[in-house]
Each structure stands twice: as C-alpha cells, then as structure tokens.
Amino acid sequence: MRAATFQGKGDIDVRQMPDPAIVNPRDCIIEVTSTAICGSDLHLYDGVIPGVAKDDILGHEFMGRVVATGKESTLEVGQRVVVPFTIFCGQCFHCSEQRYSNCDNSCPVEDQEVAEKAFGHPMAGMFGYSHLTGGFAGGQAEYVRIPYSDVVPLVVPEDIPDERLLFLSDILPTGWMAALNAEIAPGDTIAVWGCGPVGLFAILSAFQQKAGRVIAIDGVKGRLDMAEQLGAEPVNFHETDILDALKQMTGGVGPDAVIDAVGMEAHGFAIDNIADRIKQTVGIGQDRAHVLRQAIMACRKGGRVSVPGVYGGKADLFPLGALMQKGLQLRTGQTHVRRFTAELLDLIERDVIDPSFLISHRLPLDEAATGYRNFRDHQDEWIKVVMHP
Amino acid sequence: MTIANWARYGLAATLATAAGGVLIYRRKPGINHDAAPARSARHRRRFGDYRVTGATVTIRATPEQIRACWQGNAQLWSALEYLPFPEGNQPDLLLPPSELRDMASRPLLTRIVAEREDELIAWRSEGEGHADMHGRLRFRDNGSKGTAVEVIMAVRPQHFASAWKTEAMMAEALKLGLLRDLRRMKMLIETGEIATARMRPDAA
Ligand SMILES: NC(=O)c1ccc[n+]([C@@H]2O[C@H](COP(=O)([O-])OP(=O)(O)OC[C@H]3O[C@@H](n4cnc5c(N)ncnc54)[C@H](O)[C@@H]3O)[C@@H](O)[C@H]2O)c1
Ligand SMILES: [Zn+2]
Ligand SMILES: [Zn+2]
Numbered sequence: 288m289r290a291a292t293f294q295g296k297g298d299i300d301v302r303q304m305p306d307p308a309i310v311n312p313r314d315c316i317i318e319v320t321s322t323a324i325c326g327s328d329l330h331l332y333d334g335v336i337p338g339v340a341k342d343d344i345l346g347h348e349f350m351g352r353v354v355a356t357g358k359e360s361t362l363e364v365g366q367r368v369v370v371p372f373t374i375f376c377g378q379c380f381h382c383s384e385q386r387y388s389n390c391d392n393s394c395p396v397e398d399q400e401v402a403e404k405a406f407g408h409p410m411a412g413m414f415g416y417s418h419l420t421g422g423f424a425g426g427q428a429e430y431v432r433i434p435y436s437d438v439v440p441l442v443v444p445e446d447i448p449d450e451r452l453l454f455l456s457d458i459l460p461t462g463w464m465a466a467l468n469a470e471i472a473p474g475d476t477i478a479v480w481g482c483g484p485v486g487l488f489a490i491l492s493a494f495q496q497k498a499g500r501v502i503a504i505d506g507v508k509g510r511l512d513m514a515e516q517l518g519a520e521p522v523n524f525h526e527t528d529i530l531d532a533l534k535q536m537t538g539g540v541g542p543d544a545v546i547d548a549v550g551m552e553a554h555g556f557a558i559d560n561i562a563d564r565i566k567q568t569v570g571i572g573q574d575r576a577h578v579l580r581q582a583i584m585a586c587r588k589g590g591r592v593s594v595p596g597v598y599g600g601k602a603d604l605f606p607l608g609a610l611m612q613k614g615l616q617l618r619t620g621q622t623h624v625r626r627f628t629a630e631l632l633d634l635i636e637r638d639v640i641d642p643s644f645l646i647s648h649r650l651p652l653d654e655a656a657t658g659y660r661n662f663r664d665h666q667d668e669w670i671k672v673v674m675h676p
Numbered sequence: 677m678t679i680a681n682w683a684r685y686g687l688a689a690t691l692a693t694a695a696g697g698v699l700i701y702r703r704k705p706g707i708n709h710d711a712a713p714a715r716s717a718r719h720r721r722r723f724g725d726y727r728v729t730g731a732t733v734t735i736r737a738t739p740e741q742i743r744a745c746w747q748g749n750a751q752l753w754s755a756l757e758y759l760p761f762p763e764g765n766q767p768d769l770l771l772p773p774s775e776l777r778d779m780a781s782r783p784l785l786t787r788i789v790a791e792r793e794d795e796l797i798a799w800r801s802e803g804e805g806h807a808d809m810h811g812r813l814r815f816r817d818n819g820s821k822g823t824a825v826e827v828i829m830a831v832r833p834q835h836f837a838s839a840w841k842t843e844a845m846m847a848e849a850l851k852l853g854l855l856r857d858l859r860r861m862k863m864l865i866e867t868g869e870i871a872t873a874r875m876r877p878d879a880a
Contacts, residue, residue, distance in 0.1 A: 308876040311869040359868065376867040380736055380821045392863045395871045396856045412871065423873045432875055435867070 349426025462488025541587030550596025
C-alpha cells in the first residue's frame with residue numbers, strides 16, 4: 288500500500304509500505320477513505336516530539352471501511368467507521384471511567400518506558416504518533432490495522448458524507464473536551480488562544496455549551512476571520528497587547544475561563560517565546576509555553592484554565608504563583624475521543640453542527656508533502672487539509 | 677542570613693544528616709541470611725548478600741483469575757522474559773523464562789516453598805551448584821482498581837551478574853523485565869491480548 292511516511296524533520300514522503308494484516312484477535316483492518324493533517328502532526332513534522340522514527344506512517348485523523356476482522360472483532364466487513372486517534376482497550380481501570388487516552392494497556396510494553404521516564408507514567412497508544420505512544424502505523428495510508436476494534440471505532444451512518452464525519456476522529460471532540468474542561472457556566476466569557484482547527488472547534492463548542500462571549504486570539508487574519516464567523520470577537524496578537532486587551536474587554540475582570548489551543552509551538556516575538564524557541568531549536572526539550580503563561584496571567588481570579596494544546600517537555604518561567612495565588616483550576620489531556628463521539632454524531636445528524644466548514648484543501652494522498660508544507664507555512668489559507676488515498 | 681549563606685548552611689546540614697543516616701544504617705545488627713529475603717526485603721535494594729528488585733501492577737481481576745493466568749496461560753508463558761512460571765506437569769516447579777535463564781551463570785532449579793490462598797506465592801531455588809534466587813508474587817486488594825500484584829526477586833549477584841557487565845545493570849534489567857512481564861500479564865487478563873504495533877503477524 289501507499290502511505291505518508293516520516294523521513295526526517297520537515298520531510299514527508301509517500302512510499303510503498305507492506306499492507307497491514309490481522310495480528311491480534313480484536314483487530315480489524317480498514318481501507319481509508321479520508322484522512323486529515325492535524326496541528327499535532329506539525330509537531331512531528333517540525334521534529335519537536337521525540338520518538339519518531341524514519342519510515343513511521345503518520346496520521347491519526349481518518350475514517351474508512353472495514354475490509355478484514357479478527358475473530359474477536361464485533362465489526363463486519365463493509366461497515367463504515369470513524370477511528371478515534373487514541374487507542375484504548377475498553378477494560379482497564381481508566382477505560383472503565385471513560386478516560387480512554389489514559390488507557391493502561393494499549394501501548395506495547397516495550398514502548399511504555401520512555402514515556403514513563405518522561406511523564407511518570409506510560410501513555411496510551413495512538414495512531415501515527417511517535418513511539419512514546421506505541422509507534423502504531425497511522426491513517427495517512429491506504430489501509431490501517433485497528434486494535435480493539437470491538438470498542439475503538441465508531442460505526443457511522445451511510446448517508447452522511449465523509450467530510451462531515453471525519454473530524455469526529457480527533458479535533459471536534461478535542462474542541463468539545465476543551466470547552467468542557469473550561470466548565471462553562473451560561474453567559475461566561477471564554478478566551479481561546481489559537482484559531483486553528485482545534486481552537487475553532489473549541490469556539491464552536493463553547494457557544495454550544497452556552498458561553499455568552501468568546502474572545503479569539505491568533506496572529507493569522509484568515510483564521511481570525513473564521514473565528515469571527517463563528518461569533519467570536521477576534522484579537523490579533525501581532526497588533527494588540529493581549530493582557531491589556533482582555534482586561535479591557537472584560538471590564539477589568541478577566542475571562543472566566545481560558546483555553547490554550549496552541550500548544551508547544553507558540554508563535555510571536557515576546558521575549559519569553561524567543562528564549563523558548565532558541566532552547567527548542569538546540570534540542571534541550573523546551574516547550575514554547577508562551578501561550579499557556581499568557582493564558583494563566585489573563586484568567587480571572589478563581590477561573591479555569593483548559594489546555595488542549597499539546598506539550599511534551601518542560602517549561603521555564605511557568606507562572607506557578609499566578610496559578611496558585613489566583614486559585615485557578617488547570618485541566619488538560621489528550622482527548623478521550625470516544626467518550627464524546629455519540630453525542631457529537633447526534634449533533635451532526637441533526638444538522639446542529641457541520642464540521643466540514645473547516646476544510647480548505649482536498650488533496651490526493653500522494654501530495655501529502657505539499658499538504659504538510661502548506662499547512663505549516665501558509666496558515667492564512669491552509670486551514671485544514673483532507674487527503675484521499 | 678543571606679540567601680547564599682542559607683543555601684550553603686542548608687546544603688551542609690543536608691549532607692551531615694545524610695552521612696549520619698548512612699552511619700546509623702551501617703551500624704545496624706547483622707542480617708539473618710536465612711530469612712527468605714524476597715519475603716521480608718520489601719522496599720530494600722539489598723538484603724544481606726542478596727540484591728532485591730521487584731515491580732508492581734494493578735490488574736482488574738481477582739487474585740484467583742490472576743493466579744490462573746500465571747499458572748495456565750501458554751500465551752503468557754511464551755511472552756515472559758524474567759518472571760518464572762509453573763511447569764505444566766509439576767505445578768510446584770517453576771521454569772525460568774529465556775532472559776532469566778540467560779542471565780544466570782549457573783543452572784536454575786526453582787520450587788514453590790510457600791503459598792497462602794489468594795495472597796502469596798513464594799519460591800526459592802534448590803540444589804547445590806544452582807543459582808541462588810528467591811521470589812514471590814503477592815496479591816493485595818486495591819479497591820475498585822482491582823488486585824495489586826507485586827513480584828519481588830532476590831538473587832545472589834555473583835550467580836547472575838557474571839555474564840552482565842555490572843551488578844547494577846543486572847538488577848536494572850531484572851527490575852525492568854519483571855515490570856514488563858507483569859504488564860503483559862495485565863494486558864492478557866484485562867484485554868485478552870498483548871498490545872503490539874506490528875502491522876503483520878510475520879513482521880518484526
Ligand atoms: N489534546 C488533544 O488531544 C489534541 C488533539 C488535537 C490537537 N491538539 C493540539 O492542539 C493544538 C492546536 O491544533 P491545531 O490543529 O488547531 O493546530 P494549528 O497549528 O493549525 O493551529 C495553531 C494556531 O495557533 C496560532 N498561534 C500560534 N501562536 C499563537 C499565539 N502566541 N497566540 C495565539 N495564537 C497563536 C497559530 O497561528 C495557529 O492558527 C496543537 O498543539 C495540537 O497538537 C491536541
Ligand atoms: Zn490530531
Ligand atoms: Zn484501557
């Protein structure tokens with residue numbers, strides 16, 4: 288089969304790879320019909336996430352049709368499924384509490400130790416995302432092996448096009464969980480950093496969850512325009528002092544909750560961010576936590592800090608004092624995708640939301656390299672790339 | 677006191693306390709080598725001449741189910757690296773899996789020496805000229821999270837470390853290997869399979 292593979296920092300190549308086959312009894316194999324590039328893939332592309340090897344198959348946002356099943360799979364050949372990016376067993380303690388991205392069992396034992404060293408505990412398995420999360424082959428490919436296929440994939444109706452369903456695999460539930468983690472009370476003011484796909488879905492979700500106002504922060508005009516179309520009040524960090532603006536827009540109170548939908552590769556020329564960038568470039572494991580710092584400083588006293596943005600290392604100058612002294616609550620994590628998919632599918636089926644508005648580019652899988660490059664370098668127009676094998 | 681002074685005195689005080697601690701520890705009365713080390717040496721890295729190491733996981737299953745898996749699941753046996761497992765015909769005789777066998781510089785003959793229903797299984801090696809090893813599996817109720825399974829192994833380093841560069845490396849490999857083995861057991865019991873990212877059954 289053909290698959291988008293990692294060949295080194297900034298180097299994606301579509302290559303011929305072996306077809307996957309059933310390995311464990313609960314597996315199934317799907318033929319991918321649509322797959323997307325995520326902001327998280329850019330962290331791999333930029334080489335800031337450790338544990339990615341040459342020839343690893345990327346991609347964790349995908350859907351398709353079942354073409355083979357293991358003897359314990361409950362799926363049938365021909366069924367149409369969306370596959371959550373977090374792989375989970377459904378039976379461990381964490382899965383029993385629907386904390387699927389904390390699954391104890393889905394990461395192969397040999398790959399658990401690196402994450403355990405870095406984070407204190409091993410991670411769950413994820414598709415196409417570094418050996419910290421198991422080194423599972425990803426979905427930017429013609430076929431994918433899906434472990435625990437009796438619990439992981441979401442069977443979807445035939446009459447809704449791929450483009451409206453695909454984002455159930457990651458970014459729509461991620462935006463949704465980000466808003467849930469912000470514990471929005473009706474009428475609250477929420478500030479969202481980052482108007483990429485995750486930020487835009489967090490804005491949409493915040494309004495669904497009854498936010499009164501959403502303030503959207505980014506430096507890319509095209510993305511701020513999309514946030515505004517969703518009803519948010521845009522603020523451009525290149526033109527405005529963010530902390531001042533947020534104080535002023537909230538009558539000196541600060542937002543009730545803040546959402547960092549940017550993560551470890553914040554842009555901008557703030558002094559802390561320039562220092563972080565240097566450290567990240569020389570590879571001393573530094574996250575560029577500029578946005579998280581700013582969000583914590585901006586959040587009102589007693590407010591909530593929700594962090595869907597991905598971090599993988601350590602951060603200097605973390606405003607621990609502000610977090611503590613203002614009595615903030617911090618909630619974060621890889622998304623427990625499958626916990627939210629039924630509810631979100633229902634919203635899609637009832638036409639309450641149509642996530643396909645995000646898609647700016649459609650490409651054949653063979654042009655994955657172009658997709659990655661432009662998604663990173665031309666963020667104004669390249670909002671979300673969907674590929675077809 | 678300036679911060680620099682405080683840091684200096686603070687550091688000196690810490691070092692003095694640590695040194696005192698070591699002296700007190702050193703002066704402890706002799707250790708009874710016959711007390712089965714793997715049973716009493718919890719949380720210690722050494723017990724007399726023995727090097728002690730171990731690992732713990734919690735499994736969502738009863739002690740009975742966990743024991744049944746360890747005693748009867750051939751898929752587990754073929755996946756184990758360091759945790760000895762019962763030989764089919766003689767249940768009190770334990771077989772060392774491949775990595776443990778390779779690590780020992782002498783043959784290993786290991787028998788179960790103590791069993792407490794749903795709580796403890798202890799074993800030790802037998803026979804002159806065999807590598808000296810004690811071990812135990814202990815089950816403890818861990819509330820809604822399941823049963824905590826702890827494995828402790830105590831080995832006499834000179835019988836194990838020889839093929840290895842240092843005793844510390846041997847202990848580290850054993851510790852890591854036991855944790856991996858317990859995790860494989862957990863996967864098999866909780867999910868019915870051992871997680872793998874392989875794309876094909878025949879792939880490396
Ligand atoms: N928690 C999860 O499970 C999960 C899932 C998917 C994605 N993510 C993470 O969410 C983050 C966003 O993903 P995405 O797909 O939207 O990525 P993206 O790269 O498309 O979007 C990031 C946006 O942040 C903006 N930005 C950069 N610096 C900023 C700053 N200083 N202030 C305000 N905005 C700034 C960029 O201009 C861009 O529009 C990434 O870190 C991604 O890894 C997390
Ligand atoms: Zn993603
Ligand atoms: Zn699980």
